[in-house]
Amino acid sequence: MSADAYPGTQAVQRAVTVLKAFTDAQPELGLSALARVVGLNKATTYRLLTALEREGLIARTGTREQYRLGPELIALGVRAMRSSDVRAVSRPELETLARATGETATLEVLADGDVLILDEVMGSHLVSATHWVGTRWHAYATSTGKAMLAFLPNAQLRDALPTRLALSGRGTRTRADFYKELEKIRAQGFATNVEELETGFAAVGAPIFNHDAQVIAAISIGGPRTRFTDKVIKQLAPRVKQAAARISQQLGFRP
Amino acid sequence: MSADAYPGTQAVQRAVTVLKAFTDAQPELGLSALARVVGLNKATTYRLLTALEREGLIARTGTREQYRLGPELIALGVRAMRSSDVRAVSRPELETLARATGETATLEVLADGDVLILDEVMGSHLVSATHWVGTRWHAYATSTGKAMLAFLPNAQLRDALPTRLALSGRGTRTRADFYKELEKIRAQGFATNVEELETGFAAVGAPIFNHDAQVIAAISIGGPRTRFTDKVIKQLAPRVKQAAARISQQLGFRP
DNA sequence: ACACTGCGGTTCACATTATGAACCAACGTT
DNA sequence: AACGTTGGTTCATAATGTGAACCGCAGTGT
Numbered sequence: 112m113s114a115d116a117y118p119g120t121q122a123v124q125r126a127v128t129v130l131k132a133f134t135d136a137q138p139e140l141g142l143s144a145l146a147r148v149v150g151l152n153k154a155t156t157y158r159l160l161t162a163l164e165r166e167g168l169i170a171r172t173g174t175r176e177q178y179r180l181g182p183e184l185i186a187l188g189v190r191a192m193r194s195s196d197v198r199a200v201s202r203p204e205l206e207t208l209a210r211a212t213g214e215t216a217t218l219e220v221l222a223d224g225d226v227l228i229l230d231e232v233m234g235s236h237l238v239s240a241t242h243w244v245g246t247r248w249h250a251y252a253t254s255t256g257k258a259m260l261a262f263l264p265n266a267q268l269r270d271a272l273p274t275r276l277a278l279s280g281r282g283t284r285t286r287a288d289f290y291k292e293l294e295k296i297r298a299q300g301f302a303t304n305v306e307e308l309e310t311g312f313a314a315v316g317a318p319i320f321n322h323d324a325q326v327i328a329a330i331s332i333g334g335p336r337t338r339f340t341d342k343v344i345k346q347l348a349p350r351v352k353q354a355a356a357r358i359s360q361q362l363g364f365r366p
Numbered sequence: 367m368s369a370d371a372y373p374g375t376q377a378v379q380r381a382v383t384v385l386k387a388f389t390d391a392q393p394e395l396g397l398s399a400l401a402r403v404v405g406l407n408k409a410t411t412y413r414l415l416t417a418l419e420r421e422g423l424i425a426r427t428g429t430r431e432q433y434r435l436g437p438e439l440i441a442l443g444v445r446a447m448r449s450s451d452v453r454a455v456s457r458p459e460l461e462t463l464a465r466a467t468g469e470t471a472t473l474e475v476l477a478d479g480d481v482l483i484l485d486e487v488m489g490s491h492l493v494s495a496t497h498w499v500g501t502r503w504h505a506y507a508t509s510t511g512k513a514m515l516a517f518l519p520n521a522q523l524r525d526a527l528p529t530r531l532a533l534s535g536r537g538t539r540t541r542a543d544f545y546k547e548l549e550k551i552r553a554q555g556f557a558t559n560v561e562e563l564e565t566g567f568a569a570v571g572a573p574i575f576n577h578d579a580q581v582i583a584a585i586s587i588g589g590p591r592t593r594f595t596d597k598v599i600k601q602l603a604p605r606v607k608q609a610a611a612r613i614s615q616q617l618g619f620r621p
Numbered sequence: 622a623c624a625c626t627g628c629g630g631t632t633c634a635c636a637t638t639a640t641g642a643a644c645c646a647a648c649g650t651t
Numbered sequence: 652a653a654c655g656t657t658g659g660t661t662c663a664t665a666a667t668g669t670g671a672a673c674c675g676c677a678g679t680g681t
Contacts, residue, residue, distance in 0.1 A: 642662100
C-alpha cells in the first residue's frame, strides 16, 4: 500500500516509521498496537524495536510491556539542534539584536504545532539564565509561532493548529479572526504577541525562510510590556524583520 | 570487525551507527569521511544516508556536499524528552529499590529551596501509607536535598539555601561546614541523612541528572535508625547511586 | 471450568533485500 | 597530464530481512 517509493534501504525506512509512530498523544505503545499503527508484521516490528532498543533509540516501560522513545534520541536530538545551521547562522544576528535593544532575542522552530526554542540570547535587562532553550509554547500564541504559521502552506497549517485557540486571560479566539490576523502578518512581514502567552510579556517575531522559500524558523525580541509599548514595538519590528531577512538570505533564500 | 552481535536487523543498526557518528566535535561529515568513521562501504553508507535523509533524520549542507543530523531528529528528541519524565522513569527503579531493601524509596525535586516529594514506594516494614507525596522538607536537612544541592551551580545554590541552617535537636550548622559536606557528597556521589530531619530517621539519597547534565531530582531510601546502622547505610549507598544513574541515563544523561 | 481473544515473543523456510568491488565524472594538486 | 581526492552509481551475489504461523500467558465473558 504505502508508496514504497525509492529502492534501497527499506528496513531503515521502516525503523524510522516506527520511531515516528510515537507521538505526544501516544508516547507509549505495545507491540501489537505499534505493528497495527505502522502497518507492519508483528515479527518485523518486533525485530526493528529490539534493534532500536539495543541502540538506545527505543526504551521500554518498567514492566517491559510497552515501548517508548529512548534516551539516545534525546542525545541525538540535542546534537541535531546544536548542529542545525539555522542556529549557527542566526547566532550573530540574535546577539546584535540583543545587544542593540537590551532585550532577549530567541530563535524558534515549529515542532508538532508547538514552538520550540532553539537558541536564545539574553538582553541586559533580565536576570534569568538561558534555560529556556528546549521549552515549548503554543505556536498560535507566540510572535514567532504566528510568524511561521502565517507563511505555512494551508495543508500544514491545518495540522499545526489545535481545534481551540485559547488565550491567556481572554477567552477563546475564533478561527476566522485568527486567519485574518495571519493575513495581516503575511502583509507586514512580522508578528506581534502582546500579553497573549503570559500577562506582562510582549514580543515581535519575524519568519526565516530556507533556500526553498519554506518557513523553517523565526526569531523574536521579547520583554516586559512596561518597556514594550506599542510605540517601541513599532520601532523594533523592522529591525527584527531585517535580521530575519539577513538570516534567510544566508540560508540561500532569494525573494 | 565490530562484533555484529545479535542477528536480525543489521541495516538498522548500521543506520543508527551512522547517526551516532555525528558528534559535537564533528557535526558535519562528507560521504567518504563518514564511511571511514563508521567502517562501512561507501555505497552502503550512501544508501543509509539517503534513506535517512528521505526521512528527515539527516540533512545536507547548503552545497549538498556534507551531511549532518536533520530536523526530524530534533522533533523526535523533544518527543523522547517529553515521554521520559522523571517520575515515570523513576517509578520502576523505586519499586525494585523498595522491594530489594524492604525500605521506603522516594523521588524528590527541589522547589524554592525545599525538597518536594514527587513519588514514593513503601517498603515492607513501615505502616504509614503513601500520603507523603506532596509534602515538603528543608532541602539542607534531607539526603535527597543535599544530593541535589551538592551538584547545583553556585548561583542557584545560594538562592536555594536559607540564611540559617537549623538542625533537628542539635544547634545551627555553619555554612563552611555545610559546604565541606557538599564537597564530600560530590566526591562520593550520594548523600546521607542521619537523624537530621527527625530523630530516629535516616536515609541515603543520590542525584538524578537530565540530558543537559543538570540535577533535576534525587531518589532515596529511608527508614528507622534502628535498621539504618552506619554499616547498612554503607551497603545501601551504591544501590541508590546506581539506580539514580540508571534513571539519569534514561533521561539522556551522558556522563 | 470453559473457550475465546488479546497480548508479547519466537520460529523458520523463503526470496526480497541489502551488499560491496569496481566503476564514473568532476575537482584540485602536483 | 597523471594523481588523489571527492560524491555518486552500477550490478551480480547471497546474506539479510521477511511474515505466516506458532507458543504460552493473562484476562474475560459464559
